[in-house]
Amino acid sequence: MKLPDVELRTSAQRKPRGDRPETVDDIASGSPAIMDPDVHRVRTERRVRLVINHLPETYKRLFDNRALEAGMTQKALFIDMMQHYGFTVPDAEQIDGRVLR
Secondary structure (H helix, E strand, O other), X not given: OOOOOOOOOOOOOOOOOOOOOOOHHHHHOOOXXXXXXXXXXXXXXXXXXXXXXXXXXXXXXXXXXXXXXXXXXXXXXXXXXXXXXXXXXXXXXXXXXXXXX
């Protein structure tokens, strides 16, 4: 039984990897932009925790219930409220990579 011919790669045929692995941003850097630059900036910013202390428990329940009624996360409701009051911020679905589209 004869084995099929297999092309072997030599080290001269391999692309050098460099000091670090190639990231998605590196790969996409040569492509035309498909995402709004503001959305990209917000998606890649460091995340911080927003805490508002010492509110009545009733307010927290109202907020949670409104998010539940609207079928939104707390983050999405907060962003929706910011937009309502005139802040120019992208929609929650655009900045949260975990939300399925």
